[in-house]
Amino acid sequence: MERRSGLRVQLATYNAGQMFDGSGVPDLQEWLVPTVSESRRSGYATTDAAAATTAMSRGPREAPDIYAVAIQECAPLHKALAGMHTQAVNQIDVAIRRTVRLHQSVVRDDRMYDPLELGGGPENYAKMAEICHGGLILFVYARERPPQRTQGRELSAAHRIKEVRTSFVGTGIGMVMGNKGAVGARVVLSSAVPGGCDEVCTFVCAHLAAHDHNVQRRHAEWRAVCERLVFDPMSVQVLPPLQEPVSQEKPATIDAVDPHAYSLYDTHHLFVLGDLNYRLATGVEGVSPAGRHTAPGTFPPITRGDVLQVARTFESQRWASLAPYDQLVRERFAPTPRTMHHLHVPDMSVYHIPPTYKYKARGEMEQLSTKRLPGWPDRLLWGSSDASAGNQAIQCELYRSIMRYTYSDHKPVTAIVQLPPHIHPLSDHMQAPFPLRPQWRTWRSVGLLADRVVGLVWSGLLFFGHGYLVLAVVELALLGVVGWYYVHGQLVWRL
DSSP: OOOOOOOEEEEEEEEOTTTTSSSOOOOOHHHHSGGGGOOTTSSOOOSOTTSOOOHHHHSSOOOOSEEEEEEESOSOHHHHHHTOOHHHHHHHHHHHHHHHHTHHHHHSTTOOOOOGGGTOSOOOEEEEEEEEETTEEEEEEEESSOOGGGTTSSOOHHHHEEEEEEEEEEOSGGGTSTTSEEEEEEEEEOOSSTTOOOEEEEEEEEEOOOSTTOHHHHHHHHHHHHHHOOBOGGGBOOOOOOOSOGGGOOOOOOOOSSSOOBOTTSSSEEEEEEEOOOOBOOSSOOOOTTOOOOOTTSSOOOOHHHHHHHHTOOOHHHHHTTGGGBHHHHHHTSSSOOSSTTOBOOOHHHHTOOOOBOBOTTSOTTOBOSSSOOBOOEEEEEEEOOTTTGGGGSEEEEEEEOTTOOSSSBOOEEEEEEOOSSOOTTOOOOOOSSOOOTTHHHHHHHHHHHHHHHHHHHHHHHHHTTTOHHHHHHHHHHHHHHHHHHHHHHHHHHO
């Protein structure tokens, strides 16, 4: 019987710190093709040991079937709120496509492609979803050719996609504005097994409230995301035309698979990417980073001084000692979970990930800022409703932060995970922690209107102030005073 393996999904998140504002896009290769520093002797083979020997069975990791790329703070906030960041979004899209197209030649030691008969050559990825709101962007790309290991016996990820829906929610000022919030894409794929049920993957890019003490605010914003990020039939996206194989190309359609509206938990596999802003908790006992029960006193409280002392080194074992005090771990694995319900939280002490925040923007590679305590706010989480294995159905190949990037005060993070070959027949959707809010459309409309008004007024003030908000206010005040004296003088003259 032929052995199957599930889709491989690469997740990537980066808080760009408004770096994509007309300054171009930096080299994304090390972030999106993380095997660039690995050799074919690194052990990251993509072919089963029992399978026939091919170039790829001896070589490095194959290109993923799906890319989900999440970016926060893509542009200055006034432009993001006003919706004036289309150019930045297009630049990022082009840069991503150029980067992933060369995947195979990048990961090979000889910088060559495999022979055509082995599925070699540049990659073609179809953009299945692009959703922007505020400073958030989520791209979802699907590979147009099947994995090399299948030798063409299976459909590619792009040809399996039946429907894509997108949505957004603002959770910032007033719990409606887009300075914080989430965007999402719900992707329905046909089964890889003949006669099997459709498989649903949902990707969410989130940016929650900042600062160490705002834990409860982050909980409230996550609840708002669960209640108001709705994928309704009106949000169905047109599927792009596919280049290969032509005989299996699907016509563009905007027909929904069904008339129902879904939450982010109405899915088989849920992926949450972004700057969740959960920091390190000081003055309290730690918990097991793996979510296991531990006896009191196992992880005694630490102080800010302890964290700063560890921050002076970049030794992985010392950073691992801070993982039990991660706010996200504490809140997710509380007796009654308070955030990121049902999601697997990768253990930072296992992957030896140094803090992803806060660094000095455009400083040295490991130059931490003294303004904030370091931590892991930038996360990649996943969960599965597979009836046979639950979250264990999703296997992690790689989880890595990219230290070389110094454009922002955050570091980008990427992971490659493998889904089960097919969803278990008894699998249902994940259990939602909160019901959908009936007035979600009203909340969205109010938030979008507030975004545009604030963004346009803010942009106008910066225009009059030559880029300085204070100067604009002073200029307007002077104009007001001059206008008042002019009107007052006219009235006095007439009297």
